[in-house]
Amino acid sequence: MITVAAVGESTKALHSMNVGDMVGFRGPFGSTFSLPEAGSIALIAGGYGMASLFNLSKEAREKGIEVHVFLGARTKAELLYLDWMKELGAVLHLSTDDGSEGYKGFNTDLFAEHVKGHPPTRTSSPPSQGGISESLLPEGGLAKDLPFEGSTSKGGGMLTKVYTVGPEIMEMKVADICYQNNIPFEVSLERYMKCGIGICGSCCVDPVGWRMCVEGPVIDGEKLKEIIEFGKYHRSASGK
Template structure:
């Protein structure tokens, strides 16, 4: 059921993932599909979109990095404190009939990919997860992914776990060894762009979750629209397939701030 009016729920549990990231657990059977998000009201601060995670029926979770005023306020909350939710919103990932498939997550992008991996394993698909982070403490959901039976390919910037370098490099090497039926990626947009380029070059179907600044979450305000198509990432997105992605000229180059101002990525040419 989609909740367009806010659903108020108490925090049931808080899992400390690392010094920057916490997972907040709620007792509610959220009806969602992999890739969708909820607009989360943080009382006294703001409403923010977060990917939905669920390990068992009757519970859902959001995994949040403390990066701004609102998310830092959320990190200061305790079990029993109330949050508001609207949703779920957005487009969803789609699985092929057979595998193997590859999931590439950077930072805390695994939060949007966990339930895709779970659904794929339930359908007996082989799942390869390319998980990258700055160090081993920031690699999310490792135990959960092992429980699912996914094959893990780890990388860290400092070499504290797995390959020393980036998950894009690990994925590119693996593409040379085997054929993936489909690829999915969530993380920093420059990483997503590099994965897209590898998939286009090798004719591998893929989907990305494209993050844009959201205000309403259901397609009215237009804040998350992308150039030049005007697709709203809260409705036509956030999940976009590789062919449609070719039509989004700003992908990997720039995005818009809360005020609508264009802001180029530092590694992209203007």
């Protein structure tokens, strides 16, 4: 299965192709998600971010891991893979901006309430309404000083890990909720990738210089603390 959003020159060209046309692939490149051995995981996906998480959810279910999917999109028509996710036995938490399916609002609201309703194993300040606790935020950044632990999911098992792919403002909210509630997580960062093999430097992140096509795009919560541009800015197509 291949899912492609028409964003750049190459992906728009793919959308214009017909059945039977020849397509070349190279890769995969960079880092990947890592699953726990057991327990319960949460996937927070925004729009076509679900494309990167579908195979992870499939592998998790094959290992007997409980999967909660918090899928958000602008409209019902943009919610991806609903039937397939149901067949896998994943627990779906849906939201849309226009209210055409599920909760009207952001999937991060649903995730925050999910975590809030089942306190973490180690005491920490709960997230405020909407998932962001301003009292825990250092100036201009995330709440990053709490150790990772875990949180109980509605399915009865320990929420052992969280994964998020989508708009960076959404990922930032997920990261903050996880930091506050001591939940380990991984995030996939979207950056301009030109060469894809770590030479051009267009996808490097500040100040560490990690190349998202090599050291990324999947970054765990501990390493994410070192990327100061997360949720604030990133290089444009020109490299500036």
